[in-house]
Amino acid sequence: MNKFTKKMMGILTVGTAAFMMAGCSVAKNSNSSGTHQDKDTVKIGVNMELSGTAAGYGNAQKQGIQLAAAEINKAGGIDVNGHKKKIKLIIRDNKTAIATSASVAAQLVNKDKVAAIVGPATTNAGTAEIPNITKAAVPSVSPSATDPDYTKQKNGKVQPYVFRACFQNNFQGESAAKFVTNNLKAKRVAVYADNSSDYGTGLAKAFKNTYKGKVVDSQTYSEGDKDFNAVLTSFKAKKIDAIYVPGYYTEVGLIVKQARQMGIKVPIVGSDGMADPKLAQIAGAKNATKVYYTTPFSTRVAAKNPTAVKFMNAFKARYHAPAPTFSALAYDAVYMVKTAIEQQKSDDSTKVAAGLAKIKDFDGVTGKITVNKTHDPEMPIAIEEMTNGKVSNSFSVE
């Protein structure tokens, strides 16, 4: 670049900046970038997997989000510096596709001018939206993107506008490994992970790094698989004490069913992707015995938490079904945005982001949540045990 262009660019930049600031000062009393809301509503965008392969989880989350917004609006709305504003949800489908997620995010931040985004459900779609929301300075809270690096930039610094309401994989995988070592006393474990997402592979890696016993076999399956008999038959021949199956209930339900039907009686341990009432339906109630999973939202533990009890009752009344974990996480994500706005006394998107980073002892359905410096929520983890398709016991992991 020669000197002249440099100079011109400099002038242009200053000129544009001045022009933009002038525009802002007319619109509202703020000179930072980011979005601003009008005086009666707070727009919250939802970038969600409503169709495509992750639609099952996306729709469960949408229910949680809609429930939270309806509750908040019924109670008057979000208190923004003494003025009650109603939430307006703008729900858009990213079709479980990376490119669509990026364009949905662009629409939400540039056209709809939302104060914050809730979603997406998957790490891949979530990562795809980061450039667009960062450019527009709008924060997003993903209810279920669990990859450890999701909230981090390449250089290891935290992504300023990326938050989540769920555990990251390492924590969950390590907890499961400790549980298998200390509580189940299993010496030989087979790992059977979902390799179609960072979720399954990340958990398997974290588990293997922490587990003290011998991993006798490690196999993978992909999303949508239905036949696990071949791998389970080879596990059966290897004298294992437990199987670790990080993945989602759609496939893990079938793994549990097929394992029990071929006479594998050892404990099957999984992750929060299994924590759905449908697991027992798919596996068959009597097969879902000695099944364990790590979860932020234990319905038994939750029975002692008033916020969770209120959520579970409200969910049942609205959707006539027990609340799945995904809905609980999404519900918390909306309330996290509300808390951030109320603490900052502003619904400008940059302020919401600042508020989200400072959330401390937030009373969520999934427990007391504190957002740490890598934007991961610190919250308690529980392990639930299923017997005959019902949660029969829950353990806390130290």
Add this chain to the structure above:
Amino acid sequence: MQTVLQQIINALSLGSIYALLALGYSMVYGIINLINFAHGDIYMLGAFFAYYVINAWHFNFITALLSAMIVGAVSGVVIEYFAYRPLRKSPRIAVLITAIGVSFLLENGMSYFVGSNARSFPQVIEQVNYVFGGVQISNIQILILVTALILMVSLQLIIKKTKMGRAMRAVSVDPAAAELVGVNVNHTISFTFALGSALAGAAGVLIGMYYNQIDPLMGMTPGIKAFVAAVLGGIGSVPGASLGGFLIGILETFFQSIGLSAYKDAVVYLVLIVILLFLPAGIFGKNAKEKV
């Protein structure tokens, strides 16, 4: 040894499902040279229909299977009539793209109407396991194998022994000549779609029974694998499709049992590439010369 025998049983159960699906692909291709990508979704429709009749009207296995076959047949004929027939004279690529479009329509349409959640299929038959010398086989696995074999044999009989079957063979060799000698080409093509789609509907019910889980996207992967099976066996050939289905089932099970589960899908598609490169007509395919 026990493990090996057990794996063979696993492979045969999986293979019979692929075989049933592959038959539909192969028949339709044989008659109008179209890869009907919506075929896997008809299998999904069959499974969903059985799900509803079993839950709502308490159909038993046989009636659910037969009614799902009828629903499969009807939807196959309807799809052919509205989507493929108007394009009969168009370039093949146009029909192929339409087939992909129909497939998307069915998948996303069902997701829209019934929700995309996986749901559990009602267990009309209680599973019982039989153990022979350490090898375990369940009554449902036997049922799948037997049903698949009965359907394959009857299909072969229909094609070889009936008048309609003769018409089908005639149209697949030369539609124009068949029409000249009095075969109603449109009826024959509709009948082919009905037959192939009925088998897909049956496969849907069997899968629902066996795995106890259905969802609107369930037809995607099995559909593509069945297509590979049809190509492997020689597309257009009925015994070839059955054999191809079993081979794909065995291949997948074998790679999982030796610890290469991560590559099981890759291997299936690798087979497709290898077959297309070295044996494009498939195992049973005739290398028919095109006369000009």
